[in-house]
Amino acid sequence: MATASTPLPIAGLNDLSNESRMIATPWSRMVRGIGLGQYPIDYSPEAAAQIRHAFDLVAAKVSDSQAYTLFSRLLTDLVLKVADPAGGLSRADIERELGPVLEAVRSEKNPYFRLTAGCILMDAFANLGLDRTLLVNEETDFPGEMLAVTDEIEPDQIKDENSGRHGEYERLSAYSAILLAFGQLGLKDRLVSGPRNYVQEALDLLDRVPAPFFRGRGGSMLLSVVSLLGHDALIFDGERDYMKEVLDYMDRADELNNPPAFPQPASPAFAKVYPLLTMLNAVAMSGRPEYLTYGKDRLAEAKELMAEIAPVETTHMSLYYVVALYNLGRLEEQLPDLDAFVEGVVGQWKDADPGADFFLRGISYPYLIQTAMITGRMKLVTDAILDRMVDSFPDLDRTDLDRINRPYPVSYALNILGEIGAADLLFTPRTRYGGSSPMAWVIDHFSENAREEAGRFYMLNHALVSYALRLRGTHRQETELFRSFRFRLADPQEGEPVSPRL
Numbered sequence: 001m002a003t004a005s006t007p008l009p010i011a012g013l014n015d016l017s018n019e020s021r022m023i024a025t026p027w028s029r030m031v032r033g034i035g036l037g038q039y040p041i042d043y044s045p046e047a048a049a050q051i052r053h054a055f056d057l058v059a060a061k062v063s064d065s066q067a068y069t070l071f072s073r074l075l076t077d078l079v080l081k082v083a084d085p086a087g088g089l090s091r092a093d094i095e096r097e098l099g100p101v102l103e104a105v106r107s108e109k110n111p112y113f114r115l116t117a118g119c120i121l122m123d124a125f126a127n128l129g130l131d132r133t134l135l136v137n138e139e140t141d142f143p144g145e146m147l148a149v150t151d152e153i154e155p156d157q158i159k160d161e162n163s164g165r166h167g168e169y170e171r172l173s174a175y176s177a178i179l180l181a182f183g184q185l186g187l188k189d190r191l192v193s194g195p196r197n198y199v200q201e202a203l204d205l206l207d208r209v210p211a212p213f214f215r216g217r218g219g220s221m222l223l224s225v226v227s228l229l230g231h232d233a234l235i236f237d238g239e240r241d242y243m244k245e246v247l248d249y250m251d252r253a254d255e256l257n258n259p260p261a262f263p264q265p266a267s268p269a270f271a272k273v274y275p276l277l278t279m280l281n282a283v284a285m286s287g288r289p290e291y292l293t294y295g296k297d298r299l300a301e302a303k304e305l306m307a308e309i310a311p312v313e314t315t316h317m318s319l320y321y322v323v324a325l326y327n328l329g330r331l332e333e334q335l336p337d338l339d340a341f342v343e344g345v346v347g348q349w350k351d352a353d354p355g356a357d358f359f360l361r362g363i364s365y366p367y368l369i370q371t372a373m374i375t376g377r378m379k380l381v382t383d384a385i386l387d388r389m390v391d392s393f394p395d396l397d398r399t400d401l402d403r404i405n406r407p408y409p410v411s412y413a414l415n416i417l418g419e420i421g422a423a424d425l426l427f428t429p430r431t432r433y434g435g436s437s438p439m440a441w442v443i444d445h446f447s448e449n450a451r452e453e454a455g456r457f458y459m460l461n462h463a464l465v466s467y468a469l470r471l472r473g474t475h476r477q478e479t480e481l482f483r484s485f486r487f488r489l490a491d492p493q494e495g496e497p498v499s500p501r502l
Helices: 018-022 026-032 045-061 067-083 091-107 111-128 142-152 169-184 198-208 212-229 242-251 268-286 298-308 311-328 338-350 364-374 383-390 393-398 400-404 407-419 438-444 454-470
Strands: none
Touching (some): 026 169, 067 091, 067 111, 169 198, 198 212, 268 311, 338 383, 364 383, 407 438
């Protein structure tokens, strides 16, 4: 395999940090921008040069009037300067560099993306160990400023194949990000101690997401964040039980008949197992095993649905499934032959053409590679798999839908190749691209100012920012917020019931 000489960030599930156990899948990172910079490694001048080169190519294609891309480029430059051991930035230097970054955040007109950018910045500060008083002091309250932006996000603003099914889904996702950012900066008490209880307000948004799929998928991350912050009494111990309510609503999916639409045809089971697996991880975060049998046997339901989905869908869902079972302490029980399971998942590469479409097949390889990585089975990932993924991007020219959504699979590929130490494949000239590198070719083939790709372009920004944050050094692991958390069902202390795990 191409990465055989490159040390991997983890050797298996037991090496996963709490952050990676909670935000394990690339969807949350690439689409929502939370949990960027996982699997930190020591600073690499070569990797930093690749990241800067990619942003130089983007800058030549996309004007600085696109505030989100400008923010991402400026933040990345700041991150790389802080991470560089030879940089030696003083507090005054950081403050000077921070000014344009803040200006770029504030100039983003779309409130959802303005808040997302602000949360990424706050998370970056926490992960880099920078002084939070640069963001919150007597003159500036940037966290409070971003928190106020939640009120500006209007319902049903996502323009895609699910228009009308989202309701407050976007604001729900934004709350997950802002609550997490406050926790990362050590400000979680501010969320519940002022005139407004923002955690309670976020939980009340669940009722305003009409499609069971989106309520389950979006709600699971919010419930996980609230548990992480230690405010889980608001979920379970008040007049309402929000975990039960979400599970009840998901159980009514057939009755409500409001299924999600996917860019490519997907099985009915896929629409049900996806939110269920994310909710299982939320149960793991809560440490309350009774929800595994609330209403029905949720693990049995998950196993049945996993058996019903199409093979290419399995490449996506297996990562969610394995991580949720591990966090619940039920992996050995539910998947006694993990070797055979992972071999089956990775073996799907032969039948799934990553150039056939941008979604189901286009991101199937990053998912199956990530599953192999976290389970310590990277020997299954061959050069043929990596080459087929990296050479697939021109095939997405076959339809307008796939072409304008090309940033989706490219960002996923960059994310996983960086994690396994094979990012060079994207930055080195290849025959498939006429002597250009895949990254240069992809960026060159964006429409003018990336107007057509605007709905997905932000994902490439997230992938590059995340790669830069990983270079912060192995001495900067996850923050105290994550370090102090414990998955009680998988990691019981003396006197607590023990669940079987890997």
